[in-house]
Structure formats: structure tokens, C-alpha cells
Amino acid sequence: MKHARPLPNYLLQRYHGWKATSFAENRSWYRKLADEGQRPRAMVISCCDSRVHVTSIFGADSGEFFIHRNIANLVPPYEPDGDHHGTSAAVEYAVTVLKVSHLLVLGHSQCGGVKGCLDMCKGDAPELEVKESFVGRWMDILKPKYDKVADLPDNVAQERALEKEAVLTSLDNLMSFPFVEERVASGELGLHGLWTDIGEGGLQVYDPARGEFLAV
Template sequence: MKRIAPLPSSLIKRYHGWRATQFEENKAWYARLADKGQTPRTMVISCCDSRVHVTSVFGAETGEFFIHRNIANLVPPFAPNEDYHGTSAAIEYAVTALGVTNIIIMGHSLCGGVKGCHDMCSGKAPELEEASSFVGRWMDILRPGYKRVAEAGGEDSEQISALEREGVMVSLENLLTFPFVADRVEAEDLALHGVWIDIRDGHMEHYEPASNKFVAIK
């Protein structure tokens, strides 16, 4: 394949650094993971945004989290058909094969995907309405959340911030449309969680069912 390039030398240098330090210092653990297989208890669905580093935020070790990332940390509704379903496949594998006991949806501030959804739904990004826009069609998942924040009113910046949290809620709602998720939640051996983090100051909120609000983690 003539148009495929070799790995950049800067990344090769970083790889050698990792291999000589972190890997070497934890060689036995990596070998155990290879021989015994992975047994993560938690799945995290987070955004592709490079500023959101899930394992660092929670201090997770290699093999501890099963992580899936996509634009705006969204979960689509359960819809088995002939389309490609990367997020749905990851959820199915985590729940039915790995048997995770927690799924965390992790939203964040200054999310480009969420802002794109707001722009699209408010008529400011017609290019995302095109049938050929992969981002636009993916952000259709968040339209119910946009309708809720639009009805509440407020400045665009306030709506976008609210929509970041609504994205978490829409994803939690959609998770429960997956029968194998709903069954395990009903059996109380799988718990769903929603969090939002401010990438500027590290402030985190989690969804509290009792108040039906996102509240600061203290």
C-alpha cells in the first residue's frame, strides 16, 4: 500500500522510552494480563478529545478499565441492523463477554462534538445536516438532548454547557434500550453512572438520581 507511511521517528522514540521504563518495571503484570486475559470491572465510554485522559483521571492501571471512545461520548439506541456499530459492539462485548459491573459515561467541557450538535440543530452548521456528514449523522443521537436545553432557553454558551451533560443523560437512556444491559441493571449486577469533567480545572460532577441533577464530587 504505497500511501501508508511508517511510524514517525518521534513516536518510535517514545515507544522505546516506554518499553525501557514502564513496561520493564511492570513486565510481570503485562505477562499476567497476556496469559490470564483481561478482567476489567468497569467500562468507560468517553470522548475522542485528546484532552480527556480517562486512566489518568481515575488513576487506573493497565487492564483495569475497558475504554471506548467516540465523538461526544455518545451511545446510540439499540438498533440491530446491517450497519456498522462500533459503540454498540463495544458495549455488547463489555457486558456479555467481559461481564463488567459498572459502565461510566464521561462527558466533558468544551466538547467540539456537542458544540457541533448545537450549531447544527440551531441552523448554524448546515454542512452537518448533509447526509454525507458522518459527524452530523452521529450527532443526531443528541438531538433529543438539544430539544430539552433549547426549551430551557438561555445564552448559547449556557445551552452548550447544559448539552454536554444532556449528552451523558441521552447516552444513559440509550444504554437501557439494550436488552442485555437492561436485564443486568434490573438484576442489580450492573450499575450505570454519568460524570462530567471540566478539562480546565479538573472539577468533576456526577449524576445524582435522587435530585435528578449533576452535582460536584467532593
């Protein structure tokens, strides 16, 4: 592959530092993971945003979380049409093969994908409206929720509300997957909606009884 290039030096240095410290100190654990396979108790669906560091937030070690990341932590509805569905495939594997006990959808503040969706709904992002925009067509999943936030007083309030609607949209769409619905109904799988404030380090969890996100 002629277009591939060597890693930049700073990444090589960080790798060698990890190998000499964290890996060396936990060599038996990594060997156990390699020999016995993964048995994560939870799957986390989070945003691609580089500021969202799932393992750090929960202090997780290697092998604890099955993690899938995409733009705006969205799950599409169940559509077995034969096309490529990376998120749906990850959910299927986690639920039917790994049999995770918990599935967390983690949204966050200042989400660029959600802001793009909001701009698109207001007619301020023509570049996302074109058929060829992968981001725009992905954010079509969230567009129907714009009506729920349109009357809020300003852009910031609308963005924060739509970020949380993205989490709820994903939870609703997860229940359209038959294998998810079956395990939720049997009590074998718990769905959890979360939102984190990047600047404050805060975490909120959706409370279905109250219909709102509450700080933990």
C-alpha cells in the same frame, strides 16, 4: 499497503522510553495480562477528544478499564439492523463477555461534537446537515435534546447543559439494550453518568435522586 508510512520519530522515541521504563518496571504484570486475559471491572464510554484522558483521571493501570471512545461519548439506541455499530458492539462485548460490573459514560466541557450539534440545531452548521456528514448523522442522536437547553441565556450555558444531556441520552439508550437492562435489573451492572471540566479538573456525577450532576 502503499499509503502507509513509518511512524514519526517523536512517537518512536516515546515508545522506546515507555518500553525501557514503565513496561520494564511492570513486566510481570503485562505478562499476566497477556497470559490470563483481561478482567476489567468497568467500561468507560468517553469522547474522542484528546484532552479527555480517562486512565489519568482515575489513576488506572493497564487492564483496569475497557474503554470505548467516540464523538461526544454517545450511545445509539438498540437497533440490531445488521449495519456496522462499533459502539453497540463494544457495549455488547463488555457486558456479555467481560461482564463488567460498572459502565461509566463520561462527558466533558468544551466538547466539539456537542457544539456542532448545537450549531446544527440553530441552523449555523450546514456542513453537518448534509447526508454525507458522518459527524452530523452521529449527532442526530443528541438533536432531540436541544429543546431542553434552547431557552438558556447564552451559548456557553447551552453547551454545558447539552454536554450533560449527551451523557443522559447515552444512559437512556443503554437501557434499550436487552442485555444491559437485564444486568441492571439484577443488580449485576451499575450505570454511571459523569462530566469533567477540562480546565478545572473537576468531576461531576449524576445523582438520579436529585436529577442533577453534583461535584465529587
